[in-house]
Amino acid sequence: MGVAITIVKWFVFTLNFLCLFLGIGTICLNAFGVEDSSPGTDAHTYYILGILLCSLLCLTIIIGCYGIFSEILGFNIIYSLFVLALLIIQCLQMHSFQPHSFYFDKIHSSESTWSSLANHPSFKSKYHCCGLFDYQWTMPASCYEENPNQLAPDPICLEASLWQSYQFKLRRQQIFNWALLISETNALFYSIILCVLLYRRVANQRRQRELARASVRHNPGNHVGMQTHLLSC
Template sequence: MNRCYNTIKLSGLLGNLLYMLLGIGVMCGAGLGLQAAEPNTPEHTYFVKSLVLGGTICMIVMFGCYGLICNLLCVNLIFTLFILICLGAEYLQLHHYNNPSHIATDSAWHQLELAWHGLDSRPELMHQYEATQHCCGYNNSDDYRQLHLLVPASCYQATSNDTYQQKHVYPRGCLETLSNSQRYIQHRDKLFMWSIVGLEIFILLQTTALSVVLFKLRQRQRLARRQVPPGVRREPRSNHVTGSRAQLLNDADV
């Protein structure tokens, strides 16, 4: 039992350490996203909630580590309840709130549409977009040729060799670049969130097992205190009733 308890305790400390690191990562990512997001938007609200969630995770981990170190059953039970609340909050955040990835995708797609359709009036917007995203045209560089336009300088990438420098056109269009970028962001966010959920499930199972082991150890200690070693006679417990009767009998004999 003691070996099982020590194993569960060490795994719990390791899980809480990883959980703390993920909570700090959530806070850092939410802080960076909060700086880039516009105020009073669903994306801004999502990052604020993620920031609060990361701070809550850090506080819960400190509370759980206190219960592990001090071997307190009540603290472990409260910690288990906190983990369940975090799982419920993340479920609500994933399924009942707008996903900011789709909002960001729509916003970026709208920005690309405005830049491409405004090529005649404000070509600098599209050129700036191409220079920052390393792409050329809406689909590819053939879009400029179909419009009987010269390929702008923003479509060229400079590759330097030992003896000469040559310019090449970006092979991908801005729409493909945007799709790949948003797909990578969604995959990264989903992987990060499922990592948190998986670790929380592991911690939930660990703290439940630890609570059961602590309860059994407490029961074993109570039974050990009640048992009398062989050859030792248990003295009857005295209380105020037996004491009063003995005093009355002594007084009567006198």
């Protein structure tokens, strides 16, 4: 049983290290999301909640590593319960968040500020933008060829640029979230196995002590030897 406990301990430690790495990466992504999103929106709340959950997860993992190597049963049970609670909250967070709101908030913000940008074609040229939705929303000089009546090929409008940026950020967020979710699930699974093994070891030690006490009661002549055996257990 000692070999099995050692192997499972290192499995849990490796998965915890992976969760810690992914958690820090997710915190960084959520920090960028907080900066890009508008305060008071669902996306802003989602990113702030993600930072809090991942920070709490990282703290739990760091403390849990002590419980893993100390082989304290109660400590590992509490650690497993914390990971389970964080896993459930993270699943609810991912399920309840509507990612399209982030994109629509950006479009609404762009519509409200487009009138000021229309007077600054250099901004649109810098970001390779031909208009908000299409070429009818004013055109910077960079969207024309030498012939002023002919459009340059495939001008990129602001809405299309926002959609591409949104798709990239959404995929990146989903990859980190699912990787973290899978790593947490595996870490929880092996931590439960570790708790079971530690419980069985404690139960075996308790059973050995009870057998030793029963042997002392039935064989008083071996009392001194049994006391030594009890102390060694």
